[in-house]
Amino acid sequence: MPPNNDSQSTHLLTTHELDALSKLFDVKKKQLVCNNAQCSTSAICRHGTTKNTSPPQPQFRCTNCTTVYTAHQMQQLLSHLNVPPQHHTGTITPTLPPHDANMNLEATTQPFTDFITHVMNELKTQRERLDQHDMMYAEIQHLKADLQTANDHIVDLEDTNRQR
Structure with missing residues (x-):
């Protein structure tokens, strides 16, 4: 070999x-x-x-x-x-x-078990990141709505100020 x-x-x-x-x-x-x-x-x-x-x-x-x-x-x-x-x-x-x-089951399952453990840990990490991103996205949407409300209020105040 x-x-x-x-x-x-x-x-x-x-x-x-x-x-x-x-x-x-x-x-x-x-x-x-x-x-x-x-x-x-x-x-x-x-x-x-x-x-x-x-x-x-x-x-x-x-x-x-x-x-x-x-x-x-x-x-x-x-x-x-x-x-x-x-x-x-x-x-x-x-x-x-x-x-x-002949394949020895014990000798071949350990690397497979290690691989599955690695994949599961990676999936858990990705899920945690996705959850964090979902929370940040919701916060961004909330801040955008607040910003739009503030901009609308500014426009109303400017209109009121012009009318005086």
Whole structure:
């Protein structure tokens, strides 16, 4: 599975997934083999982060051929190792299973649950903003009516003043 630029390689990991990836990388980094066809080293190290994403995503690099792996690609590489990723913490690490493997329901529901939680929080935030905008719109309508009343009163006073 060489690194690629498809939509999966730009998938952003959640903070929970990044924590799990960091722990798993520390445990298994000596077992990793670069997937570049011209390279077969096992010297892959951390190589900074992408700061223009939220949360920032770590990058990894082969020290031999300088192939750079995204956090998502590293997560996939680690998920393909023979030793199950859950042995270290006793919980299942949320990794993407290989396409030909049976899907582990617990491993795939956590990212979905995180996504739904994020969507629900975003909807709540949007609802609060919409309610605030509705209140401001009602106040603007009220102020417009008051302004029209004041302008009408000014016109009446000017007419009265002219008649004197």
